[in-house]
Amino acid sequence: MNTRRNFLKSGGALLIGFPLANLLSDQASAQTRVPTPGPPAANQIDTWLAIHSDNTATFYVGFAELGQGNSTALLQIAAEELDLDLTQIATINLDTHVTPNQGGTYSSASIARGGPQVRTAAAEARQALLKLAAARLNAPVDQLRVERGIVWVNGALNRTVTYGALIGDQQFNVAFTGNAPVKNSADYKLVGKALSRKDTPAKVSGDYSHLQHLRLPGMLHARVVRPRGQRAYGAGAKIISVNEDSIKSILGARVVRKGDFLGVVANTEWDAVKAAAQLQVTWDNPPALPGNDRLFAQMRAEKTEDRVVLERGDIAAAFTGAAHVVSRTVRGPYQMHAPFAPNGALADVTADSAHIITSSQDVYATRRTLARILGLAQEKIRVQYAEGSGTYGHSCYDDVAQAAALISQLAGKPVRLQFMRWDEHGWDLYGPAHIGEVHVAADAQGRLRAYEYHGWQHNWSNVETSEQLTGVPAAEWPGAAAQQVSPLNLGSMYVIPNLKLVNHKINVQGYLRAAWLRSPLDLSFSFASEQAIDQLAYDLNQDPYRFRLANMTDERWLGVMEAVARIARWDPRRANATPSNANVVTGRGLGLGTHLQSWGAAVAEIEINRQTGKVLAKHLYGALDCGQCVNPGIVESQISGQLVQTASRMLLEEVKFNQVGVTSLDWNTYPVMRFEECPDTSAVVVQRLNEKSSGAGEETMAACAAAIANAFFDATGVRMEEYPLTPSRVLAALKR
């Protein structure tokens, strides 16, 4: 049955070039349905899943597979409740005309927020199926047993019926109340098992279609034309002049423009690439940015919007009488998503419809902004998701979708827009820079008494570049600021009677574009906070692990700290106990932290060359408690990847920019971790099957950042105040 073909017919815009059965690896069996402007009603079981005649199921998951493996884990949950085998169930890519709106695939929410919906929908479907089976087999529901979608009457193996035979390809017409009982974790057969990911074989064979492989019939190839490297947010990029004749030599290539939004279209991709490079444009280049040199001084001098995030006890009194006080100020740089594949999008915009395919983390949110930009009602717009490379947060997918839609509208043709490497690097929404000031006090016995944190960073940007260039003013993230000084990372793991956390928000205008980067400010928070805790342990002549242990009671935090100490074979001693003057020194450090509600701990073993200033992470250990871990194999891979990405961010990554614009435009000007310097990693999941699932995609990074910083102190006796720990910064610190 080729419903895929029907889907495409009814979808209006045919995709050609590649067999669409492979849009997701498991779509060989996944089946879509007649597209209707969504979101479909969340209170109907049929919105969530369909049972097919061949006794397989399609589950319409509202989360994007971003490479993290959530599509496998969510299907594990669904299959568990349905008593299906994982091979019997598949999903399709997000589609505003097909899949439910479960909110965006960010904030580590797939399992934490999406899991319960998938679980209860599957349980309710199973309940409906068993009701049908009871009637068919003439037996009470409590006498029925199910395995692999085959229902039988207990003790009568000849009285059987399959799900497919009961309802195959028909609608349930049953309300999703959320009241159906779900399985007890003791009965799990799939959840909690490290099953292989469903998308791996096709990704290895070369059959898998990423967004970058999709084509539309009759399409043109497009590129945007922008200055190399973004200007100050809000300052836009002003065109002084465009010489359209400069691409005359490229047959069929032409310029599209709306305000300062500029692009080229051509018949072939290479022609589009050449035209974008060849087009002569004069841009206004106002020196409106602080540049790396003046960034932190300018941030600290800004008028800020201040907010006490959390306060308890009497801070002033507690510090006054304290036996030991540590105060530190640290700085963290802008860092970028830098997805390995620059974002791309396909767009077919007509007078009264639009079809956009992009790698959005939230197709419904993308549709909202496209409606505004195109002047179309939301229901006229269909946004489909196709996987690009890992995105690690809000990279340029909305920007590229908007740009493709605008170009299609201006050119009057379907287009495929591929961002070039410098578009993605140079016009990203960066994780913002941060200044953190922390004060921590302990009494003579080593008990934490007081904690105060002040954090400065600017807000997220709320208008994408494409829309801004058409003339829409830049704007801040609305409502309360985006990520603020976070209690989760700042003191929550310890028993501290007196505590105050203050957020100092700076307006984003005049800085660089900013948005959610994987565990964005948390690396800076823990770099500040956990170094201060570590320093107190040192000042008290205590082992960093034992000092923390004595100040903790939360079993979740204790669990991950104990787990990581165990795999790292932590041997208690004071940090920097035997200072060395050797050229190459080694150190080990411990850190705790998270992003959203989860519990992460890490140990770092690093090596520092005191002559060159080069820091190498040799072995990183990570432990994560994410409550009920649906697939520990996938989460171990997530932890390991987070450790490596954190080493990359702590040792190498920093967005460079001068007063005019960003100059980190490729992998040479924005170095990231490579094979030769990559640390070994060890990961452990602290499994708690009876707890609620919480985030796993970005919850060991803060811990790892702190562990690296503390290992640096262990090796050198020097505290770093700013990362990344590049050779020049390290040499300067060692000379202090």
Next chain:
Amino acid sequence: MPTIRVNNLPRDVVSPGDTPLLYVLMNELQLKGPRFGCGLAQCGACSVLIDGVETRSCVTPLSTVGAKSITTLEGLPQDHPVKAAMIETQALQCGYCFNGMIIKAVELLSTNPQPSEPQIRTAMNGHLCRCGNYPRIIRAIQRAATPATPRATGVALGVAR
């Protein structure tokens, strides 16, 4: 109309000679192994084997290919030891870099069937994985090279010469 040899088949292509091979493979021949990553030969997303040598197709003009033999990811059998090891070790996350990872590992094992870990790291250093899965990829290559897997010495089979 130039003819190039891709995965052991002659293919007629119409792109002008200055077109990077990547766009010919991806757009004209609709292959999905080599893919765009940077267009600057910095990342390895676009890698193919040309006469067995790992080559960045994004900066290789079509006119320079001539009669040489091009092998892409889809030209390597699915039971190829490198591919099998990548699946067995669940070495990937998003998988976008895996075209280059597999192509480069196949080249490495064809010249050095038993590479040490430092040799693997050095050989693979020009291939980036933003998901940070290097440790698992190293393990997968070691697994593909293990003598216990008899096919390991046959990796050159996948390399059209």
